[in-house]
Amino acid sequence: MSPASRASRAVASATALALLAGGVTACGSGEKAAAPSSSTTPLFSTPPNAFEQQRADGVTALLDALTKALTSGDRAGLDALIDPLATPAFRQSLHRAQDDLRPAPAPRAATSVAPTATPSAAAPQSPAPQRSVPRRSPRSGDRPSSSAPAAPVPRGSNLVLRTLQYRLAPSAGPERLIGGELGVRLNDAGASDTWVTPITASYALGGAARPGVDEPVIDVPQELAVARYGDDWKLLGDGSLAPDESVDPTQEVRPPELVPWAFGGLLADDVPTAGGTSSILSYPGTDRTVAKVRDQLAPAVAAVTAFWGDAWVRKAVIQVTGTPEQFAGFTRTAPGETNAAAAATVFSRIDGGAKTVIGQRVVLAPAAGQLSVAGIGVVLRHELTHVATRLDTADDAPMWLTEGVAEYVGRRGTKVDFTDVAPELSAQIAAGDVPKALPSDKDFSVDTDAARLAYQSSWSFATFVAQKYGEDKLKRMYLAVAQGGPVAKTDAALAGALGVDRATAVAQWRTWLGKQVR
Template identity: 30%
Template sequence: MTGAARFRAWLVAAIAVTLLGGVVLLVGQPTTGPGPAAQHSIGGPTGLADRAATGQGAPTPPETRLTEIQTLLRDRATAVLHRDRAAFLATVDPSASQQFRDAQTAMFDNLANVPLSVWSYDVDPTDVTAVPAKAFPADELWAPGVQLDYALDAVDRDPTSKPMGYLFARHGAKWYLASDTLTTRQTWRGPWDFGPVTALRTTSGLVLAHPDNNDLATRISRELDSDVAAVNAVWDQPWPHEVAVLVPDSEDELKAFVGPEFAVDSIAAVAVADRVDNSSHTAVGQRVVLNPDNADKMPVASLRVVLRHEMTHIAARGYTVDGTAMWMLEGFANYVGYRDSGIPLSLGAADVADLVKDGTPPTDLPANGDFAASGEKINLAYDEAWTLTSFIADTFGQHALVTLYLRIAGGPPGADVDVALHDVLGVDKAGLVAGWQDYLRRNI
């Protein structure tokens, strides 16, 4: 394999086979849910709560039980923020399994270097999971809905919420956290659940990794500020201008961040979010997640393209409606990623270049299904999207490309692309395709 082919192969692994990486995934919780009033309310359907409280003796009155659990979690959160190890471990049931107690100790220690501005918990007493009486030895058991709210300092403007499958146990008059695996709920795992966390802070963001990935994390941190600046040079809409990058240390950790259904072997990076509000153009819990197995092998130029691509999705996510044209979403991210990279279209978009050389340039815009295909079809879709958005920027101006993105990606899904093209560029789809073909013949 020649040097150029080897380079492009890594670029394809990073960009073209990112699958849904550009369509920022919503992970960890649904996009909507109970608000603070519901999460903190006292009482609720007491029959359900009492049936879920199992064990020896009379159950604690619902109002008292909720207050005591809220106090326990408040103590636990305060201990994390103030780095009080003894107070944190005092919330863990001494009768819990050694594995759980060790995991809680390790999690607290692993959080030591993570810059947090928020760490708190919300309890929903109306969302109770029934627990078998013999699931854990205690006078009483209770498994209400619990959300962890946390924010990374100087990165998260608002805290993000994650589900915790907590089981609480009462021994005498005192409640403890007994488990996060014994109920039917799933517990979200953060980087600190997988090992010691290193935090590399830059002017424009934060890289969270583990000691084994320190070299890759250092490379990313050196890129972070210039990559955010590169996004700012194109994207002129408000966004936080700071990015958190996660570098997991295993496939299990990677899947915890991007979802178990994701084909993690084929990605180099994914942009994820927990909640998106298109009306306010905001997104909560946004992260760029790197796959170290792929990203660690990339040359600097490839890593730079990948990071800028994913950061573009983060910048534009609040303005992007799910289900809109993928050629605009992925093409725009690739345009920003490749801009000023020195990588020519003939190298970065080799599949399109081959078509042009064969006298068969693209005749239509790539369809959304093409970006969920495999092999050469998905490679071609990304190549087409990048060259198409490059044509728009070079011909009509970069501001016109951003304006067109806002019209098309801002939805609603299924909106008439021809109308947007006419309003912004003064051409219809046929005219756009014809101009794109001419651009390819002149530039590849």
């Protein structure tokens, strides 16, 4: 993760970001594809009347046809589902989604410059402002590497989904119909009914091939506007065509979760890793970064396993973004607030009963393209540490622990000078100002000198613990303190893991710090 506020824990509970500025890397199956279902999801707390049932059945048939059209490449079939009064932007977004999901006979090469992308209407959205959670990226090795590919290389091939289904979702709010000028035009065109309804896009990745990545099905809530002509329904747009009047427009709402094909130009590549197939999803302009990730992903999984053990999935989905809009969209943050970020970890939800993280992704920012191959390796090891520890980390675990240990693993095995990794901290120590306490969560809140010091301090404390007490106790400390809770509880957990109380550990750390900077 990276500079992040506790307020952004609303995001951080599903997102951990990493900041690209000098210093620490702050952050932040074999089953076949299921055929689309035609069963109608129960939508009513009381038995529906004939009109409601007929409407639900008709829209369900439309959603099934949409799934088939997107994955088959049948452009004429897709166009037949779109209302003539739909905007060109909506139609083009569906075309882009189909281009990304249709069968492709051979890999495509990426363009060298990323065009400005807009989200696909195949993933209807309700944009809303949200605080970002920036995170730091490696200082050493953060310059373009001479080992990087000299020319653009193919990023992969079209994404092959293991399963995809669009279906109606329950709605508890008031009925939303299309009114105004568009409503009049629809009526003149012969539409007998309109409806804005929540739907769910349920999907599981394959990758460049099926079965590809073995992951649980992910449910992404969306909204869709549709119009009826006789017995047929047409796709009209997203939920913005008839905003939900029961929602307070002044209330801050978290940005929606996006499907991978929400932006055009998506390609997928598969990489063998210890836990099975991993996949790299990428967007235009990212070919060089993809090549570096392809080189470093399997070693990064192995490096995290060497520290944490093999009790984690040991595979990952990496999303390499080419524009700030893509990075903000997939991390559910506000554009412009993550300009310094290098990467983030996100997930859809945690299934506590199955002890499974649903929809976990490592998202690389466009700025990650500035990193060398070695720098990408540090970022991947850092982010994959968050992936490995997710089920053992409470939402309120202290950030000095979660970010410090992730950064330690990211740097583990590399030969870097203390002052290179922690320049601001080194300067402070050289001036005689040695930190007197571990950073608090509020110290990670924004991309400032204080935030950079927080990341560098947390990395240095984890490194100190590993050197003085050993990596086994560092891991033991993580497992104990990451359970979160009041300060008294986390202090007791630290003491139980290290055998000394927090005050003693901090005093030892301060002495150790003084020896690192001469």
